[in-house]
Structures are given as structure tokens and as C-alpha cells.
Amino acid sequence: MRAGLEALAFLLPAYGLFLLFMILPVGEALWLSLHQEDLFGRGREWAGLANYGEALARPEFWKSVGLTLKFALITAPLELLLGLVAALLVYRPYPGVALFRTLFFLTTAVPTAVAAVAWGWFLHPVGGYANRVLGALGLPPMPWLTSPELALPTLAVITAWAGVGFTAILLTAGLQNIPEEVLEAATVDGAGPWTRFWRITLPLLSPTLFLTGLLVLLKSLTAFGQIHLLTRGGPAESSMVWIYRVYQDAFFNFRVPLAAAEAFLLFLVLLALAGLQFWLLGRRVHYAA
Amino acid sequence: MQQFRRTVAGLVALALLAGAQAQQVTIEFWHSMGGVLGEATEALVQEFNKSQREVRVKSQYVGSYDDGINKLLAALRAGRGYPHVIQVYDIGARILADSGAVLPLEDLARKEGFDLGRFLAQPRNYYTVDGKLYGLPFNSSNPILYFNMAAFEEAGVAFRPSWSLKDLEEAARKLTKKDAQGRTLRYGLSIPIDSWFVEQISYNSGEYFCNNENGRKARATAVTFDNEAAVAFLDMYARLVREGVAANTGRTWADSQSLFAQGQAAIAAYSTASLTGVLRQVGNRFPLRTAFYPYVGQRNGVAIGGAALYLLKGFPEAETKAAWAFIRFLLEPKTQAKWHLATGYFPVVQGVTELPEVRQAHVRQPNYTTAIQQLLTSKANTASAGCLMGAFPEIRQYVQAAWEETLRGKPAREALREAKSRADQALERYNRSVAQR
Numbered sequence A: 001m002r003a004g005l006e007a008l009a010f011l012l013p014a015y016g017l018f019l020l021f022m023i024l025p026v027g028e029a030l031w032l033s034l035h036q037e038d039l040f041g042r043g044r045e046w047a048g049l050a051n052y053g054e055a056l057a058r059p060e061f062w063k064s065v066g067l068t069l070k071f072a073l074i075t076a077p078l079e080l081l082l083g084l085v086a087a088l089l090v091y092r093p094y095p096g097v098a099l100f101r102t103l104f105f106l107t108t109a110v111p112t113a114v115a116a117v118a119w120g121w122f123l124h125p126v127g128g129y130a131n132r133v134l135g136a137l138g139l140p141p142m143p144w145l146t147s148p149e150l151a152l153p154t155l156a157v158i159t160a161w162a163g164v165g166f167t168a169i170l171l172t173a174g175l176q177n178i179p180e181e182v183l184e185a186a187t188v189d190g191a192g193p194w195t196r197f198w199r200i201t202l203p204l205l206s207p208t209l210f211l212t213g214l215l216v217l218l219k220s221l222t223a224f225g226q227i228h229l230l231t232r233g234g235p236a237e238s239s240m241v242w243i244y245r246v247y248q249d250a251f252f253n254f255r256v257p258l259a260a261a262e263a264f265l266l267f268l269v270l271l272a273l274a275g276l277q278f279w280l281l282g283r284r285v286h287y288a289a
Numbered sequence B: 001m002q003q004f005r006r007t008v009a010g011l012v013a014l015a016l017l018a019g020a021q022a023q024q025v026t027i028e029f030w031h032s033m034g035g036v037l038g039e040a041t042e043a044l045v046q047e048f049n050k051s052q053r054e055v056r057v058k059s060q061y062v063g064s065y066d067d068g069i070n071k072l073l074a075a076l077r078a079g080r081g082y083p084h085v086i087q088v089y090d091i092g093a094r095i096l097a098d099s100g101a102v103l104p105l106e107d108l109a110r111k112e113g114f115d116l117g118r119f120l121a122q123p124r125n126y127y128t129v130d131g132k133l134y135g136l137p138f139n140s141s142n143p144i145l146y147f148n149m150a151a152f153e154e155a156g157v158a159f160r161p162s163w164s165l166k167d168l169e170e171a172a173r174k175l176t177k178k179d180a181q182g183r184t185l186r187y188g189l190s191i192p193i194d195s196w197f198v199e200q201i202s203y204n205s206g207e208y209f210c211n212n213e214n215g216r217k218a219r220a221t222a223v224t225f226d227n228e229a230a231v232a233f234l235d236m237y238a239r240l241v242r243e244g245v246a247a248n249t250g251r252t253w254a255d256s257q258s259l260f261a262q263g264q265a266a267i268a269a270y271s272t273a274s275l276t277g278v279l280r281q282v283g284n285r286f287p288l289r290t291a292f293y294p295y296v297g298q299r300n301g302v303a304i305g306g307a308a309l310y311l312l313k314g315f316p317e318a319e320t321k322a323a324w325a326f327i328r329f330l331l332e333p334k335t336q337a338k339w340h341l342a343t344g345y346f347p348v349v350q351g352v353t354e355l356p357e358v359r360q361a362h363v364r365q366p367n368y369t370t371a372i373q374q375l376l377t378s379k380a381n382t383a384s385a386g387c388l389m390g391a392f393p394e395i396r397q398y399v400q401a402a403w404e405e406t407l408r409g410k411p412a413r414e415a416l417r418e419a420k421s422r423a424d425q426a427l428e429r430y431n432r433s434v435a436q437r
Helices: A002-033 A050-057 A059-090 A097-109 A112-122 A129-136 A151-176 A180-188 A193-221 A225-230 A242-251 A256-288 B002-023 B035-051 B065-078 B090-099 B105-112 B121-126 B149-155 B165-175 B195-204 B211-215 B228-242 B253-261 B272-282 B317-331 B333-343 B356-364 B367-376 B392-407 B412-436
Strands: B025-031 B055-061 B085-089 B136-141 B143-148 B184-190 B265-271 B288-292 B305-312
Touching: A002 A256, A050 A256, A059 A097, A059 A151, A059 A193, A059 A242, A097 A151, A112 A129, A112 A151, A112 A225, A151 A193, A151 A225, A180 A193, A193 A256, A225 A242, A242 A256, B025 B035, B025 B065, B025 B317, B035 B055, B035 B272, B035 B317, B035 B333, B055 B317, B065 B085, B065 B090, B085 B090, B085 B317, B090 B305, B090 B392, B105 B305, B105 B317, B121 B136, B136 B272, B136 B317, B143 B149, B143 B195, B143 B272, B143 B367, B149 B165, B149 B265, B165 B184, B165 B228, B165 B265, B184 B228, B184 B253, B195 B228, B195 B392, B228 B392, B228 B412, B253 B265, B253 B272, B265 B272, B272 B288, B272 B333, B272 B367, B288 B367, B305 B317, B317 B333, B333 B356, B356 B367, B392 B412
Parallel strands: B025 B055, B025 B085, B184 B265
Antiparallel strands: B085 B305, B136 B305, B143 B265, B143 B288
């Protein structure tokens, strides 16, 4: 009993901060999304689910949902694949491995803003390094971020690049947890590296892979900084993903209650994905026990 | 005794100090000037603080214009935490007047005996809402053309101070350089995808951007950006991009400016406020000249851009007086001259260009006179007063998206009509929301 109270006393500051900075704002956003007001916050009145109704009835909103899906479907698999390759290269110790581990993790250590500005230069439509390389190879320059067809995939690749370090760390841990004996036994039975990877490593890694995949998916649904700095939702709204639509509605269109409703809908999607993750995590713990 | 005296002297000194502190009024000033412009703004604030003891201005950079107005709106929503003076971009004029939170500058100027006739016509017209001047046109700019004169000479194109859109298109073609495979080595023209340039081509051709004569005769209820000048401008740009004559560098001004500064685009359009920065970037690479913004048909005149300073209501009398003292300082010809020369924004009161330091600077760098000449030769009418409407930040997004649609091959008229239906909805919603209260 005493120990419980003591523990609570130690947890209280953390709970307090969590309440103040996480729960309260979410509650406030929910409250706001159920009201109507003008852009100066005057004349606030109860609106029930009207904002949700309006959000769901807008074709722009569904376009944004579709773009978000497309963005996530490029980002998540790519980031997972790159992370897996990186993890396979560094999970076993060899001379100089620390250097490679650091290099892979570096992309995650670079702040989004810095990375976005650097990518902006790199992909400049005329003088950028990427297009100069293409030019030297005799290829035409690509409108990486200035064409409605290419902008979203380009942003997805940048996002995947920035997350490689993160996925590589999780997957390295997963790889290191695979019992050495199983792999040895397979080797003794005459399995080559290719067979060992497909038959032993990948199946045993799959729980980690799946959880990492969910985390990456969650992250890609809320990617904002790079989009804000590189395309601002353009060109022609081709990168106006869900979260950027929320930003646009709140801070350009000054429709805060509507934006709150759109944000809350996104929150529900994220919550469902997080719930799925916890459920899976629970199941995995049972296996181990 | 000695000890006692010393203590008393100390106490008296402290009391005097405290008295002086109590008399000094501190006012908050939020601005959105970064980089070169931010340095110049801070310099003015410091100069004001040093020039007298009664008022201390505490300035704060609050991020971009968009961030600034959002911080203001959030503070207004909360009912506290807003500054005495805030800088808000041109297109926020209608919104700030509708907020009911702003003290019209005109009322204060009349009370304090400041002659509003000292303002130049366009800046004053722009920030006049429902017959009253609301904001101080602090940093005023207009769009100008930037020319790489080395490219002009090489291509045999003659300089002119004023251009029709047709002539500009022809010049851009002549100035374009391609290699044997038809790849562009030097573009003829580069303009960032910014609604502002569509607005200005409308005004400069005598067209309105929104109805009720740019919202100057009555509140604007619909946009008119599908006008002939805007259609011609966007169609031309899309055509030139397809031909490899104009560059598409997206919405970021810096991406177009680096192209121009490296000599890879012969003509560009930016703000006058970009001049100091572009001159620095270009360095000695090529001689640079500036000219008036183009027009379709007959040249009418451009509207001003930039931002204005607003005084907010709800502060004690003494603080509002202190804020006015700061505004008054900014309107001094000497201050205006410093601001103009440090940034490229033009002076908004009369009698600044005659000052010796300004004249000398203009002889040294004549490009700084282009904006002023353009302003002085513009007709002052409701077209060049610029469009006044709510929801402008949102509507700009639709214009930019329409521009991008034209680059994808959609005819400008169609793209602008589609954008118009969204913009009209936004405007209608805005008008309804502010009328309801």
C-alpha cells in the first residue's frame, strides 16, 4: 500500500504533464470541433456533429485522405525495406560496424527542417544537384517537387530516408534476438544464406517487422514538417495530405472548428492503429511467456 | 551619521530610479520581418528606444506573416496576450477592420493632429476600409521586373522601363538560350507561383480582382480574378514553360531568385523589397536593371503590397499614447529614409525622396527609384487601390493552385473559373460569419 502511494507520488509529475499537454488539448480540440464560431472566436455556439458532417461531405477532404493513403503506402514499405537492409548490414559486430550504425542513424538525428532545406537545394528544379547529375548522364531534368505527379512520391521518399535510422535500430534489435542456435542448426542441415534468410530470419523477425511497420505507418500519417517546407501542399494540391489539410483549414482558411473536427477524425484513425499495435504486442508477450 | 547619510542618499537614488522606471511605458510590438528586413526593423526600434526615455518598445519576431496573424487571432480568441502594435500583411486589411479589435489610425491621427495628406495616395488608399485609414502602411512594396543586362546585350534586346505583356513574352523568347538537344541553358523568364503577381497584372491592366470595384465601393462578395489580364498572364506563362522559355521553380521565391542570380534566367519578377537581397546575391556577376511590372492593353498602375502596422484596442490611455509615439517616429521622413535605403521598401510619406542621403543613394543605385517611379506614375483609382476582401489568405491558395493547373495544360480561363467557384464560397462564408456577430 505504502509502496503504491510512493510510486504514485513519483508518477504524479509525469501524469500531470501528460494531462496538461496531451489529454487537455485533445479534449479542447474535441470540444471545439462540436462548436461553431467566427474567425475571431466570437459567437461560439453548440453545433453538435455539424463540423464532422461538413468535413466528411467535402470532396477535398476525401482527396486528402486518398493522398495520405498513397503517401503512407509509398513511405512505409520503402522505409521498412531500407531499414531492413541497413539492419542486416550492421546487426552483427565486425570491425568498423559502429561507424556504419552511426551513419545509418544520422538521417534520424538530422532535424526535419534541416533535412527539408537540404533536400530543397538538392532537388532544385534547375540548378539542383540531382538534376545536374541527370544532365551529365544526358537525361532531362525532373520536376521533383514542382510537378503534381512527382511531388508526393518525392516527399514520400524523403520521409522514408529520414526514418531509416529509426527502423534500422528497431530491426537490429529484432535480428539480434533471433537465437543463434536455430541459424546454426539450419546451416548444419545445409541451408545457404538465401534459404536461411527466407526460411529462418524473416519468419522469426516478422513480429518485429510488423510492429515496426505499424509505427512507421503511424509516423507517415502525421508527416508535416517536410511537406510544409518543401511543397506547402502543392503543386495544385497534389501533396495536400490529411494533416496538411487540417493546417490549411485552421491557419489559412481560419476555420478552426472544422479543422478541429478533421484533426479529431485523424486522431481516431491513429488511435485505432495504436490499439492494433498494443493488441499485437500483448499477443507477442504471451508467446514469450 | 556618515553611515546614515550614505544610506539616505542610496535610498533617494533608488527612489529616483524607480520613479523613472515607473514613468517609462513599455509597449509590445510584433513583427514578421526576417533576414535583412528584420535587422533593419530592429535597428529602427533601437533607435526609437534610444531617442527618448518615456517609451520603450519591446519588439518580437513572431514568424512569417501567416504565423503573425494566426498568433494575433489566437490571442484575440483568448481575449488576452496580444501586443500594442502588430504588423499584418496587406491582404489582412479587411480581416483586421472586421475584427473590431483595431484602433483606426485615422482616429488617432486626427486626435493627435497628424495630417493624413502627408501620405502618398496608394498606400493610404490601400489600407482605407469603409472610408477610414486603419493601418500604418509601414513596409510598402510593389512588384517590379528584374533584368540581367548581360543577357540583354548578348541577345540584342534593348532595355525599356515599361513593358506590355506581349513585348515581355517576345523578349523572353529572344533571351532564351538552348543547347543542341534543345535543353534550356538560360531561361528567358522566371516568376514564382504567387497569387500576388496575378493580382498585380489585374490592377496594372485596369481590371479588378474582386467585385464592387475591388471591394472599395462596397464589401466584396465575389472574386473577379478570371479577368482578361489574369487569363492572358497565366496562359502566357504556361505557354512559355512548355516552350522551355520560362522556368517553373514552384512557389518558393528563393528558388527563382537563385536561378536569376546565377544568370540562368534573364528576366524575373519579384517585389521591390527583394532588391537588396537580389543585388547581394548577384554581386558582380552581371549588371542588373529593374523596370515596371507588365500590363495587358493599357498601363493603369499597380497596387502596393507589403504590410501595415495596427494599434490594438483595450490598453490604458498612456500605453496607446506611447504606441502612437512609436508610430509617429516611424513616419518621420528621416526614419522613412533609413528604412527605404536599408530594405528597398518605398517611403510612404511625402518629402523623403528629396532628402540628400536618399538622393545620393539613388544616384549610386538607380534601381531603388523604379518602385517609387512606378508608384508616382500609377493612376490612383479603385483598380490600383487593390482588392479588399475577407478570406484573402485562403483565396490566394486557390489562385496558386489554378496557376499550377495551367502548367499542367489546363486553359487559364477554365482553371481560374474553377478556382473562382471555391473562392466565392470562401468569401461568402467569411462575409456571413462576420455579419452574424
